[in-house]
Amino acid sequence: MTRQELIQAITKQETYLCVGLDSDIEKIPGHMRMQHDAQFEFNKQIIDSTLEHCVAYKINTAFYESQGSKGWESLEKTVNYIPSTHFTIADAKRGDIGNTATQYARAFFETMNFDSITVAPYMGADSVRPFLAYPGKWAIVLALTSNRGAEDFELLHTLSGPLYGRVLEKTAGWGTIENLMFVVGATQPAMLAEIRKNYPSHFFLVPGVGAQGGDLEKLSEAGLTEDGGLLVNASRAIIFASDGPDFARAARDRAKQYHREMQRYWDRQQSRF
Amino acid sequence: MTRQELIQAITKQETYLCVGLDSDIEKIPGHMRMQHDAQFEFNKQIIDSTLEHCVAYKINTAFYESQGSKGWESLEKTVNYIPSTHFTIADAKRGDIGNTATQYARAFFETMNFDSITVAPYMGADSVRPFLAYPGKWAIVLALTSNRGAEDFELLHTLSGPLYGRVLEKTAGWGTIENLMFVVGATQPAMLAEIRKNYPSHFFLVPGVGAQGGDLEKLSEAGLTEDGGLLVNASRAIIFASDGPDFARAARDRAKQYHREMQRYWDRQQSRF
Numbered sequence: 001m002t003r004q005e006l007i008q009a010i011t012k013q014e015t016y017l018c019v020g021l022d023s024d025i026e027k028i029p030g031h032m033r034m035q036h037d038a039q040f041e042f043n044k045q046i047i048d049s050t051l052e053h054c055v056a057y058k059i060n061t062a063f064y065e066s067q068g069s070k071g072w073e074s075l076e077k078t079v080n081y082i083p084s085t086h087f088t089i090a091d092a093k094r095g096d097i098g099n100t101a102t103q104y105a106r107a108f109f110e111t112m113n114f115d116s117i118t119v120a121p122y123m124g125a126d127s128v129r130p131f132l133a134y135p136g137k138w139a140i141v142l143a144l145t146s147n148r149g150a151e152d153f154e155l156l157h158t159l160s161g162p163l164y165g166r167v168l169e170k171t172a173g174w175g176t177i178e179n180l181m182f183v184v185g186a187t188q189p190a191m192l193a194e195i196r197k198n199y200p201s202h203f204f205l206v207p208g209v210g211a212q213g214g215d216l217e218k219l220s221e222a223g224l225t226e227d228g229g230l231l232v233n234a235s236r237a238i239i240f241a242s243d244g245p246d247f248a249r250a251a252r253d254r255a256k257q258y259h260r261e262m263q264r265y266w267d268r269q270q271s272r273f
Numbered sequence: 274m275t276r277q278e279l280i281q282a283i284t285k286q287e288t289y290l291c292v293g294l295d296s297d298i299e300k301i302p303g304h305m306r307m308q309h310d311a312q313f314e315f316n317k318q319i320i321d322s323t324l325e326h327c328v329a330y331k332i333n334t335a336f337y338e339s340q341g342s343k344g345w346e347s348l349e350k351t352v353n354y355i356p357s358t359h360f361t362i363a364d365a366k367r368g369d370i371g372n373t374a375t376q377y378a379r380a381f382f383e384t385m386n387f388d389s390i391t392v393a394p395y396m397g398a399d400s401v402r403p404f405l406a407y408p409g410k411w412a413i414v415l416a417l418t419s420n421r422g423a424e425d426f427e428l429l430h431t432l433s434g435p436l437y438g439r440v441l442e443k444t445a446g447w448g449t450i451e452n453l454m455f456v457v458g459a460t461q462p463a464m465l466a467e468i469r470k471n472y473p474s475h476f477f478l479v480p481g482v483g484a485q486g487g488d489l490e491k492l493s494e495a496g497l498t499e500d501g502g503l504l505v506n507a508s509r510a511i512i513f514a515s516d517g518p519d520f521a522r523a524a525r526d527r528a529k530q531y532h533r534e535m536q537r538y539w540d541r542q543q544s545r546f
Contacts, residue, residue: 101335245358
C-alpha cells in the first residue's frame with residue numbers, strides 16, 4: 001500500500017486505528033479453542049467485526065511462532081484474509097546482516113504479502129535497507145518504544161542526544177516518507193510531540209494504547225498531521241474485550257469507541273490546517 | 274545444555290566450531306532441490322558429515338521463514354535431528370516487550386527445543402529477561418556484530434563509551450555466565466580481545482569467519498579461555514563448500530580444516546594455563 005492510499009483510507013474513514021492481532025491461544029475464548037485452527041478462526045471474526053473502524057492490522061509474529069509451524073500457517077492465512085483496503089503490519093522486529101535481512105524481506109513481502117514489517121535498528125544500515133527495496137512496502141523502524149526497557153538503551157545519552165534520536169536521524173536518511181515509518185511509544189506523549197517537530201511528514205506506528213495505558217487524546221494532539229501521520233495500535237484491549245461467545249461484538253464495540261474518539265481528534269486537528 | 278556440558282564437549286573434541294545452517298534454498302545443490310523438503314534433507318546430510326568436527330549448530334531462521342510454513346517445518350525437523358551432544362542456536366535475533374518475548378521464548382525453548390537464541394538488546398531488560406528463565410537454556414545477546422552496519426549504532430559513543438560496551442555491561446547484569454552469552458563479531462579481533470578482558474568468563478558466539486573474512490587465528494588468540502569461551506561460527510564457507518553431489522563431503526573437509534586449526538589454537542592456549 002502506498003502512502004497516498006494509506007492517507008486516503010485514513011481520511012475516508014476518519015480513523016487511524018490499528019488492531020493488533022496478538023492472538024494468544026491461551027486467551028482466546030474457551031468455546032473457540034476446540035476449533036480447527038482456532039487462532040485463524042478467532043482472527044477472522046475479529047477482522048470481520050472491526051474492519052470499518054480501523055485502517056490497519058498488526059500481526060505479532062511471536063504469538064504464532066509459539067504454536068510452531070501450525071501457528072505460522074495461521075499467520076499466513078490471517079494476512080491473506082485481511083482485505084487490501086487495510087494496511088498490514090508484520091510486527092516481527094527483525095534485524096540481521098544484509099544477506100539475512102534480504103531473506104526476511106522475502107519472507108514477509110514475497111512469500112507473505114504484508115505491506116510492512118517492524119525492524120530493529122541495532123545492527124545498522126545493511127539490516128534495514130533490504131526492506132526498503134520494495135515499491136509500496138514499508139520498514140517500520142523501532143525508535144522509542146512503550147516498554148520500561150526503553151530506558152536501558154533507547155534513552156541512553158550519546159554525544160549528540162539520546163540514542164533513539166540518533167536512530168531517527170540516521171534511519172530517516174536511509175529511506176523516504178514513502179517507505180519508512182517509526183515506532184514511537186504511546187506512553188511518552190511529550191517525546192512524541194518533540195519527535196513530530198523534527199519529523200513532520202513521517203508516519204509513526206504508536207503502540208501502547210489500551211493495556212499499556214497510553215493516552216489517546218494526548219498522543220493524537222502530539223502526533224496527528226494533516227495527512228494523519230499516525231497508526232495507533234491497540235491489541236489486547238480490543239481483541240480480548242470479552243472472553244465469552246460475544247468476543248467479536250465486544251471487539252467491535254471497543255474498536256468503535258476508539259474510532260469515535262479518533263474522529264473527534266481528527267476533526268479538531270483538521271480544523272487547524 | 275548447561276555450561277558444564279558445553280565446556281566438556283569443547284574439551285573432549287578440541288573444537289569450538291559452530292556450523293551455521295543458513296540453508297538458502299537457492300544455493301542448495303541442484304540435484305537436492307527436487308527432493309521433498311530439500312532444506313531438511315540438505316541439513317541432514319550436512320549435520321551427519323560435520324558432527325565430529327563441531328560442537329554447535331546455528332540455524333538462521335530467516336532462511337526458513339522465507340519458505341513460509343513449509344520452511345518453518347524444515348526448521349523444526351532440523352533442530353529435532355541435531356543430537357543432544359551438540360549445542361543448538363536459533364539465530365533469530367528476536368527482541369520485543371515482555372509479554373511478546375515470553376511467547377518467543379516459548380516458541381524456541383518449548384515448542385522447539387533449542388538450547389539458545391540470539392536476541393537483540395535495543396528494547397532493554399524486559400525484552401531479554403524471559404529468555405533467561407529456563408534452566409539450561411541461553412540468551413545470546415547481540416553486542417558487537419561483524420557487519421558494516423555495526424558502525425551506525427553499536428560503535429556510537431555514549432557518555433560512558435561505545436554503545437556495545439553499555440550493552441555488554443547492562444545485559445551481563447541481567448543474567449549469569451550460565452545463561453547469557455554475547456555475539457562478538459570476528460572481523461574485529463582487537464575489540465574482541467578488549468571485550469574478553471572485561472568479560473573473562475562469558476561465552477562469545479563469534480560469527481564472521483569464512484565468507485565474511487574473519488581471521489580464526491587472531492580471534493582465537495583474542496578470545497579463547499581455559500574453558501573454551503568461544504563458539505566460532507562458519508556458515509556459507511562450510512555448507513556451500515561445493516554445489517555438486519559431493520557437497521556433504523566438501524562440507525566435512527572444510528569443517529575438518531577448521532577443526533584441525535582450532536586444535537592447534539586450543540593446545541597453544543591450554544599450555545598457558
